[in-house]
Amino acid sequence: MTSAYAFAALFYAAAALLVGGLAYKIYDFARTPAPLKIPTTPAPTTRGGVALRLLREVALFESLFRSNLWLWLFGILFHGALLLVLARHLRYFTEPVWAPVIWLQPFGIYAGLAMAVALAALWARRFLVERIRYISTPSDHLMLALLLGIGATGLGMKFFMHTDVVAVKAYFLGLLRFDIQPLPAHPGLYLHLILVALLMAVFPFSKLLHAPGVFFSPTRNQVDDPREKRHLAPWAAKLES
Amino acid sequence: MAAPEFAVPELKEYPVIPILKADAMAAAKPYVASAPMNEALGFPGELVADWEERAVAKLGELLQKYRSLKVYLDACVHCGACTDKCHYFLGTGDPKNMPVARQDLLRSVYRRHFTPAGKLFPKLVGAKDLTRDMLEDWYKYYNQCSECRRCSLFCPYGIDTAEITMAAKEILDAVGYGQKYTNEIIGKVHRVGNNLGLPPAALADTLEGLEEDIKADTGVDVRLPLDEAGAEVLLITPSADFFAEPHVDSLVGYAKVFHAAGIRWTLSSKASEAGNFGMFIGSYDQLRRIALRVREAALELGVKRIVVGECGHAWRVAYSFWNTLTGIGAGGNDPFALQLQKQLDQRYKQPSHICEVTYDLIRRGALKFDKEANDHRIVTFHDSCNVARGSRMGDAPGGQFEIPRAIIRAVANHYVEMAPGTTHEQTFCCGGGGGLLTDELLELRVKGASPRMEALKQVADSDGVNFMATICAICKAQFTKVLPYYHFDRSMIGGVHQLVSTAIRLGA
Structure with a gap:
């Protein structure tokens, strides 16, 4: 039970960092004014158009598609696969498991494999393409290693070293109710969970801030209507008085 | 023309991404502004002793004022989508001219001073102290960005290097390390009324x-x-239009359009400049402050419409910023904006681009042309970056x-048309925008134009394009200078x- 309590502490701490850190960053982005209209044109002229632009950006990676097809392919493959994998993992947190989650279980497995392939390709770029090698920092490599490690340990438990998933589920359902249950002693599982907790913890302090950031990007979220509406930030308005 | 002291890039049939040439442009450094130039704008005269502290403090201040800066410094994932999109990188191969690398010069210092990860593990996340070398890199490489925003189009998060460059230039000015060309010109616009320093009497002549x-x-x-109170239209145009070639030919064109349409118009000696280098820094x-001159001139002359001449960054400032800065526009509900917006004729877009005016007159059949007069010309169109990516014309997206x-x-x-991927919103900068149109940066300008x-060479070879x-x-001045390096005629x-x-028929 020691390990069960240790992991419980780890996950509560990681979740607190993730939620608290992210909430702070979102608050900070939201409170900082955008004093000038700077949408990259051709930009939508209505709020609805902006919502659609952001949706295309988030769901289809529209700008990246224009930019670099290989990068777009591996980028969208990774993010799409991660989404499916996360959805598949909902079975550990819900009882009874929702029907769509049951339905997508096999796809989640393929997605796990696709995710690993995409991550490997994205990592290869950092070594093989001179320009990308130049801009890569150690944290860029570590982030890919972290994600790939999570994928590899997860796939490892699926295909090679099974763990007691019923017990794992009982553990996480307990965690949600603050009622700590036993956690199977399994090195692959321990590693998987440590890496996941690490990912949660570093999220608000790393480049993973691109996720909330894209919604706050003035070049993407502003309406192109500067001649029709007067746009004035509070600190700029003070200059007029 | 004397032989250049640098190798002019060879024009290839297909675009090729260059291999990295570290420090290829490390020697390209525009002149530093003199003390009087800086002080006239309220900046310290020369590099202050405590520049490091002041620079970091200024960065902190800007982070509170600009969401763009805050989000863009945090959101980059180093994906590299922008790395082959900058004309200066494509022309020089200097890795610090890749947009992400240019941003990282500021981002690394931001990380070091403003993020927990950069304070605790600087090496891991690429956080760096603001050393004298770093300040020098800021000066050089933020003065090798024309703020054209081509990279922002391709970034999955819309990160706009121009926003980062502008912040860096603002920090440099705050520590007394501004650039001569821009700061000298801003001084002139305040003193004389225009960037070229043309006094009212000379303008009238x-x-x-x-x-x-x-x-x-x-x-x-x-x-x-000039200065005719009661005119319907106030034309605000770049001062280069008054005497530079080929600019002046377009000024004659605007005059003929107003004449043919019977519109009473005027220029202003107070606001004899559309350009606004405040944006560049x-x-x-x-x-x-530069934009307010236009508001004052409009109020004094009592005009009903404000029209802007052919100038890329000026149109961005006019279209995107004037309503915010000066109330020239519509939809204001504060006394400051209403004072002017009540005077302006809101049946027209305020401000309008001269192209919107001419296009509207053409559609209404108010202008007649002898198209054959242009038959000696095979024409292509170079979209200017600030018009293409920072503004609009007409009612629908893409009107510009x-x-x-x-x-x-x-x-x-x-x-x-020139090749897709080099026009419309993907247009390449001329290589001289953003306050870089100065002779000591000629190598950068020639290479950035490549x-x-x-x-252009493709359509010149295939279709005989000669105009x-x-x-x-700025595009006009820059191309006039660099076209000969590529064996094109400057005209x-x-x-x-x-x-x-x-082509216009006068008195028709």
């Missing part, structure tokens, strides 16, 4: 001379009025691309209203 030239050419009395204060082209098609018979030159029209004073570049001027 120039306009009179132009009236005589038009009379000699066409036999028609076309007026170029990222200073909201300067941007606003369609309207100038529609005008060209209405006044000339031979029109050819992607556009490559596209590249554009609607930006290939000209304005859209130069074509209008050639």
Whole structure:
């Protein structure tokens, strides 16, 4: 039970960092004014158009598609696969498991494999393409290693070293109710969970801030209507008085 | 022309991404502004002793004022989508001219001073202290960005290097390390009224001379009025239009359009400049003060419409920022904005681009043309970056691309597009924008022009294109200078209203 309590502490701490850190960053982005209209044109002229632009950006990676097809392919493959994998993992947190989650279980497995392939390709770029090698920092490599490690340990438990998933589920359902249950002693599982907790913890302090950031990007979220509406930030308005 | 002291890039048939040449442009450094130039703008005269502290403090201040800066410094994932999109990188191969690397010069210092990860594990996340070398890199490489925003189009998060560059330039000015070309010109605009330092009397003489030239050419009395109260239209145009070639030909074109349409218009000696270099140095204060001259002139002259001439960054400032800065626009509900917005005729877009005015008149059949007059020209159109990616014309997205082209098609018979990926929103900067149009940066300007030159050469070879029209004073000046390096005739570049001027029927 020691390990069960240790992991419980780890996950509560990681979740607190993730939620608290992210909430702070979102608050900070939201409170900082955008004093000038700077949408990259051709930009939508209505709020609805902006919502659609952001949706295309988030769901289809529209700008990246224009930019670099290989990068777009591996980028969208990774993010799409991660989404499916996360959805598949909902079975550990819900009882009874929702029907769509049951339905997508096999796809989640393929997605796990696709995710690993995409991550490997994205990592290869950092070594093989001179320009990308130049801009890569150690944290860029570590982030890919972290994600790939999570994928590899997860796939490892699926295909090679099974763990007691019923017990794992009982553990996480307990965690949600603050009622700590036993956690199977399994090195692959321990590693998987440590890496996941690490990912949660570093999220608000790393480049993973691109996720909330894209919604706050003035070049993407502003309406192109500067001649029709007067746009004035509070600190700029003070200059007029 | 003397042989250049640098190798002019070879134009290739297909675009090729260069291999990295570290520090290829490390010697390109524009002159530093002198103490009087800086002090006139309220900046410290020279690099202050405690520049490091002041620079970090200024960065902290800007992070509170600009969401763009805050989000863009945090959101980059180093994906590299932008790495092959900058014309300066494509032309020079210097890795610090890759947009992400240029941003990282500031981002690394941001991480070191403003993020927990950079404070605790600087090496891990690429956080760096602001050393003298770093400050020098800021000065050099933020003065090798024309703020054209091509990278922001391709970034999955819309990260706009121009926003980062503007912040960096604002920090440099705050520590007394501003750039001569921009700061000297901003001083002139405040002192004399325009970037070129043309005093009102000389301006009046120039306009009179132009009236005589038009009379000699066409036999028609076309007026170029100055400071005429009660005119319907106030035209705000870049001061290069008053005497630089080929700019002046477009000014003649605007005058002929107003004449043919019977619109009473005027120029202003107080606001004899559309350009606003406050944007280039990222200073909201300067941007606003320069723009307020236009508001004052409009109120004094009692005009009903404000129209902007062919100038790329000026149109961005006018279209995107004037309503914010000066109330020139619509939809204001505060006394400051209403004072002007009540005076302006809201049946027209305020401000309007001269191309919107001409296009509207063409659609209403108010202008007639002899298109054959332009038959010696095979025309292509260079979209200027600030018009293409920072503004709009007309009612629908993309009007800034369609309207100038529609005008060209209405006044000339031979029109050819350059390769997709080099026009419209993906257009390449001329290589001289953003406050870099200065001779000590000639190597950068020539090399940065190479992607556009490559596209131009294609259509020159395939279709015999001999005229590249554009609607930006900086593009015109830059191309006039760099075209010969690529064995083109410098008179290939000209304005859209130069074509209008050639074909328009006066007194029809």
